[in-house]
Amino acid sequence: MNLKTNISKIILNPPIMNAAGPLVRDYQSAYNISQTKAGALVTKTISLKEPKIPKPCMAQIKGGFLNCETWSEMPLSMWLKMLPRIKKLNLPLIISLGYTANDIAELIPQIAPYADAIELSTHYLGNEINAFKETVFEAKSKTNLPIWVKLSPNLSNLAEFALAAENSGADAIVAVNSFGPAMIIDLESGFPIMGASSGYGWLSGPAIFPIALRIVFELSQGLKIPIIGVGGISSAHEVIQMIMAGAKAVQICTSAILQGPKIFDKIAQGLKDFLHRHNLSGYEEIQGLTYKKLKNKKINYAEISIKINSNLCNACELCKVSCPYYAIEIKNTAKINKELCFSCGLCITRCPRGAIKIINNNK
């Protein structure tokens, strides 16, 4: 079974890597990721001037995560000492750089000897498409290394920026960065939890997955260059969805922070298990599958009904509690009242045992 792919001639095996952030912020953290099944290493974004990072700068929140880490706090001079050792870890090394065309022009000649590809973080570039294009052009003119362009979801028109990156010579698109700005407040003090003077941070983790997925799906229909999907991936399930949406590889940040680096082993195994269960020889067989499916789909108005497998149901009542149509009763197991059921499908996604299924009455 083949989990190998290549993006701009870089072999990724498996097609899963960390996303730019604290997971590869220095040699030791890079080493820790290299001891897992991750297929490449992506550094935290390096820029000419290191930021002062306000504290606290990370918080787990319901369904997601906030951070105000900006970019690498380690000066370029320190990176230049560490990169030769990180390079020897024997994984493709993607060096994330920010931000302006001038910064990039100065940074590339210094880091290029250690990089297999450069990822341009455009998060703090703003919404000005000419500055964006200029940065990609500048990067392309300074090196023959592949240039991956990472998009911020906060851009006014993502498809336009992605196409501009492709037309300016980008070799891949990384979609997407964290969302926001966003905030949460400490109940006792009334202060925002993020230490930034604005109190704001950036939202990542499972909460953003469905939007990141939709972005990858949409971009993949208009681009020729490969897309690396990132945003909210926490298990092999989301990786498979990203691939079905059109991504060729994926990156993970938040869930690899929360679950630890072993997540890369778990996800690689989960991907293999899925391919095995579905008799697929490689994951590229399902790449872009959803678009092909959706092209032929007819809108489904009323022809489905819901059925409960009483052998699997353990009467936990989760489906009953949340049924807004009051169509579920528990009589030893859950039972659907067909008169009241709206076939909304919510109970299917609530059931932890897979006991509730859709029956398509047209089939």
Ligand SMILES: Cc1cc2nc3c(=O)[nH]c(=O)nc-3n(C[C@H](O)[C@H](O)[C@H](O)COP(=O)(O)O)c2cc1C
């Ligand atoms: C603590 C933290 C630090 C991050 N630092 C960077 C960074 O230096 N450069 C960058 O391009 N993205 C950075 N990101 C964004 C992630 O790379 C990623 O795009 C985003 O968090 C969505 O993916 P996730 O939900 O898997 O975390 C950071 C994210 C987090 C949570």
